[in-house]
Amino acid sequence: MKESERQTDAALHAAIPAAGFSRRMGEPKLLMPIAGQPLIRHLVDQLQHPSIASISILVRAEDTALIDCLETTTATVVTTEVPTRDMRESVERLIREIGQSACHNTSDGLLLIPADYPFVAKNVLYKLVVQWIAAPDRIVLPIFEGRRGHPVIFPWDVVSQVDEIPADSGLNWLVKKFPERVLEVVVDDPSIHWDVDTPDDFRRISEFVQNRLK
Numbered sequence: 001m002k003e004s005e006r007q008t009d010a011a012l013h014a015a016i017p018a019a020g021f022s023r024r025m026g027e028p029k030l031l032m033p034i035a036g037q038p039l040i041r042h043l044v045d046q047l048q049h050p051s052i053a054s055i056s057i058l059v060r061a062e063d064t065a066l067i068d069c070l071e072t073t074t075a076t077v078v079t080t081e082v083p084t085r086d087m088r089e090s091v092e093r094l095i096r097e098i099g100q101s102a103c104h105n106t107s108d109g110l111l112l113i114p115a116d117y118p119f120v121a122k123n124v125l126y127k128l129v130v131q132w133i134a135a136p137d138r139i140v141l142p143i144f145e146g147r148r149g150h151p152v153i154f155p156w157d158v159v160s161q162v163d164e165i166p167a168d169s170g171l172n173w174l175v176k177k178f179p180e181r182v183l184e185v186v187v188d189d190p191s192i193h194w195d196v197d198t199p200d201d202f203r204r205i206s207e208f209v210q211n212r213l214k
Contacts, residue, residue, distance in 0.1 A: 149192025
């Protein structure tokens with residue numbers, strides 16, 4: 001194993017909010033096929049890394065098709081009977097679950113990526129993890145062409161303050177609260193901005209992904 005891929009005493013826990021309704025897509029977007037497999041499976045596959053100790057996905061309990069799709073993956077499915085209102089509430093639930101079930105400690109980090117970001121380029125993931133290993137107390141953010149994207153790595157002590165976020169604010173409140181701890185990592189890859197919300201998004205991103213997987 002290369003030094004840049006080694007595991008440290010700390011570990012990353014990936015959190016994937018996936019409890020939405022795909023209203024703008026018109027169908028369950030996480031099950032739509034890209035290069036022969038559902039979008040959500042691409043994301044789980046791309047998150048395989050020696051430093052990622054667990055992958056937890058928040059899913060609505062009624063979304064049995066998505067739960068069945070994830071059954072044979074390495075991800076832990078966390079179900080919610082009541083749909084979460086926003087990303088902040090989803091992350092809060094995932095943090096609580098990881099804290100109860102995964103072997104973690106205060107030096108660990110949380111890698112956050114929404115479920116509708118289907119393709120995390122391996123070189124981007126490895127670059128972010130290397131930076132986190134070197135500076136585990138920093139909020140590690142990828143940036144491409146001047147814009148931040150996903151995934152984001154939070155130190156555990158930062159993300160555990162999610163319940164302090166004001167009702168009218170999102171997770172970016174944590175980034176603004178700790179500006180001195182933000183580490184922007186410049187990457188040469190647009191996939192950090194690939195958010196699938198509409199059919200046009202899906203067609204465009206599906207073409208990119210299929211070309212990369214050839």
